[in-house]
Amino acid sequence: xxxxTMRHVVLGLLWLxxxxxxxxxxxxxxxxxxxxxxxxxxxxxxxxxxAGASADVAAADASRRQSTARLLPQIGLRESWARSDDPVxxxxxxxEQGRFTEADFDVAKLNDPAALDHFRTKIALxxxxxxxxxxxxxSAAGAVSDAAxxxxxxxxxxxxxxxxxxxxxxxxxxxxxxxxxxxxxxxxGDLRRARALVSAGTTLEADSLQADVHHRGTLQALxxxxxxxxxxxxxxxxxxxxxxxxxxxTSLPPSLDERARRQLGAGELEAALARRADLMxxxxxxxxxxxxxxxxxxxLWPSIGLVASEQWDREQFGVDGEAxxxxxxxxxxxxxxxxxxxxxxxxxxxxxxxARARLEARERQARLEIGTRDAQLxxxxxxxATAVGAASxxxxxxRVIERRYEQGLATWTELVSAESAHSNARLGELTARYEVWLxxxxxxxxxxxxxxxxxxxxxIAADGRKEEP
Numbered sequence: 061x062x063x064x065t066m067r068h069v070v071l072g073l074l075w076l077x078x079x080x081x082x083x084x085x086x087x088x089x090x091x092x093x094x095x096x097x098x099x100x101x102x103x104x105x106x107x108x109x110x111a112g113a114s115a116d117v118a119a120a121d122a123s124r125r126q127s128t129a130r131l132l133p134q135i136g137l138r139e140s141w142a143r144s145d146d147p148v149x150x151x152x153x154x155x156e157q158g159r160f161t162e163a164d165f166d167v168a169k170l171n172d173p174a175a176l177d178h179f180r181t182k183i184a185l186x187x188x189x190x191x192x193x194x195x196x197x198x199s200a201a202g203a204v205s206d207a208a209x210x211x212x213x214x215x216x217x218x219x220x221x222x223x224x225x226x227x228x229x230x231x232x233x234x235x236x237x238x239x240x241x242x243x244x245x246x247x248x249g250d251l252r253r254a255r256a257l258v259s260a261g262t263t264l265e266a267d268s269l270q271a272d273v274h275h276r277g278t279l280q281a282l283x284x285x286x287x288x289x290x291x292x293x294x295x296x297x298x299x300x301x302x303x304x305x306x307x308x309x310t311s312l313p314p315s316l317d318e319r320a321r322r323q324l325g326a327g328e329l330e331a332a333l334a335r336r337a338d339l340m341x342x343x344x345x346x347x348x349x350x351x352x353x354x355x356x357x358x359x360l361w362p363s364i365g366l367v368a369s370e371q372w373d374r375e376q377f378g379v380d381g382e383a384x385x386x387x388x389x390x391x392x393x394x395x396x397x398x399x400x401x402x403x404x405x406x407x408x409x410x411x412x413x414x415a416r417a418r419l420e421a422r423e424r425q426a427r428l429e430i431g432t433r434d435a436q437l438x439x440x441x442x443x444x445a446t447a448v449g450a451a452s453x454x455x456x457x458x459r460v461i462e463r464r465y466e467q468g469l470a471t472w473t474e475l476v477s478a479e480s481a482h483s484n485a486r487l488g489e490l491t492a493r494y495e496v497w498l499x500x501x502x503x504x505x506x507x508x509x510x511x512x513x514x515x516x517x518x519x520i521a522a523d524g525r526k527e528e529p
Contacts, residue, residue, distance in 0.1 A: 094300070095310035097518045100223045100511070102300040109219055113212035120201075120208035127201035130194040134186045141377070145175040153178040156373035158382035181381065182371040189389070190364040196355030200348045207344035213337035219299075220510050224501040226296040231309055232494045233285070233292035236487060240278070240285040243483045247275040250475065267472045274476050314493060315444070316500055316517070324434050328507070332430055333423060336508035342419040349408070349415035356408035360401055362393030426506070433503035440492070440499040447485075447492035454478075454485035 104110050144150070150173035154160040157178070163169070188194060254271035257263040293306045300306070333339060367388050374381030394401070461478035464470035504513040 093308045093310050094306060095518070096224065096227050096312065097514055099227050099296070099300050100220045100514060103219055103223045104216055104511075106301040107219055107299060109215055110212075113208075113215040117205075117208045117212050120205040124198075124201040124205040127194075127198045131188055131191070131198065136184050138180075138182045138184070140180045140182075142178045143175055144178075145173055147171060147173055149178075150174075150176050153373070156180075156382060156384070157375055158373075159375065177375055179374050179377045179381070180371055182369055184369040185367070187366040188363065189366055190362075192358030192361055193355045193363070196351050196358055200351035200355065203344045203348035203351060207341045207348065210337045210340035210344060214341060217337060217505050217508065217510050220514065221501055221505040223296075223299050224510075224514075225498060226292070226299055227309065228312070228494045228497050228501075230289070230292040230296050230306065231312065232490060233289040234309075235490045237282070237285045237289050239483055239486050239490070240282040243479065244275070244278040244282050246479055247271070247278040250479070251275045254472070262468070263472075270472055270476070312494075312497055316441075316496055323438060324430070324507075329427065329430055332507040332509075333426060336426060336506075338508075339419070339422060339426060342415070342422055346412070346415040346419050349412040353405070353408035353412045356401075356405040359404070360395075362391050364389065364391050366390075430503070430506045433499070433506040437496070437499040437503050440496045444489075444492040444496050447489040451485040451489040454482045458482040 142149070147170060151160075151164075151170065153176050154164055251268070251271040251274075254263065254268040258265055258268045294304055297304050297306050367390055368386065370383065370385045372381035372383050458478045458481070461470050461475055465472070465475045501510060501514075504510040
């Protein structure tokens with residue numbers, strides 16, 4: 061793998077992992093080593109994406125409680141005042157205030173009463189008895205709330221994957237800097253050696269010039285690697301809330317435990333489909349749409365409710381008034397709505413069909429994604445094993461060519477080629493090893509269990525370190 065290819069890999073990881081913006085309220089200590097599980101925990105606790113998903117859950121839960129309230133008693137208090145000389149108003153106000161007398165039957169007073177003040181205090185109770193739309197609305201709101209909870213889990217899984225990608229990207233970028241520094245030191249040594257040989261008259265001036273050009277090329281590569289590492293640091297800091305500085309990272313094990321890398325077994329695909337949070341969210345959305353369709357049909361039926369009230373009417377505010385009450389049952393049935401109610405049924409049925417179709421499409425996509433990620437993990441594991449062997453061979457070839465060059469049996473071109481091959485092989489080995497981690501993380505996220513798997517892998521790694529002498 062060339063340096064340019066490796067750089068593209070690093071920058072690609074950062075693009076995938078950088079998220080949508082920096083988190084707030086960061087408490088990352090740049091002086092302390094940061095391990096992968098801690099980085100994921102910081103992002104889940106502080107990143108705006110996680111906070112936004114939690115807010116969506118709170119909003120959906122509030123809507124669910126609001127829908128439940130439609131089925132419960134509604135009690136209200138109203139205080140009103142009116143003043144008028146309208147004959148009907150004056151006649152009714154006198155009756156309600158308990159001040160109507162025989163003299164008020166006078167025709168002149170009935171037709172041209174004096175203006176009256178009327179204060180009323182009223183407490184009213186409404187209790188639904190039969191309201192199918194309210195029950196279906198409650199079911200739909202509950203499903204929407206469950207969908208928001210599942211969607212929050214999906215957001216957290218996706219955020220965890222972004223952290224893994226950025227964390228691995230920074231590890232790879234910093235290792236690439238170390239490889240570039242080693243290549244620069246080797247090139248500087250070759251330049252000194254070439255100049256000494258020219259001075260001794262045992263080689264041509266052209267070899268010294270080529271060595272100088274090669275050394276300058278390694279300096280350029282080193283600056284590029286350092287720039288990429290800085291970009292990688294910024295990307296991870298934006299996720300974990302560390303400002304713009306990330307201290308030392310805890311190295312990942314050279315290879316994943318075999319238990320983590322194993323291929324999926326029988327039945328694991330279906331279990332993953334049942335577990336994945338994004339699919340759960342779509343299932344709940346389908347339930348909400350189906351409840352909405354049932355509610356649209358239920359709206360074609362009448363609603364029955366109990367109403368009751370107690371009121372006090374008086375001429376002046378703050379004094380005892382004439383009390384009265386009312387109790388009754390109300391039936392509401394809007395059986396002719398110009399076809400609007402039937403249109404609502406059709407719209408709700410279409411929305412329900414759309415929700416079912418989206419769920420089916422996402423399940424198909426999830427099956428493909430899981431199978432692809434599982435195959436990619438197997439491929440990455442195979443490439444890593446090959447890359448380790450290639451790096452070992454390149455190191456041996458470099459050692460042999462260096463010895464032959466010192467003996468005058470190899471050309472300068474062969475020496476530079478061997479050193480470049482060695483650097484590229486080391487970069488290829490590092491990239492291949494980290495790609496195994498990335499392929500594993502992406503598969504676990506596709507299976508809907510990345511957060512749990514990170515904890516398990518950390519536990520396995522810790523147990524392995526305890527067993528080391």
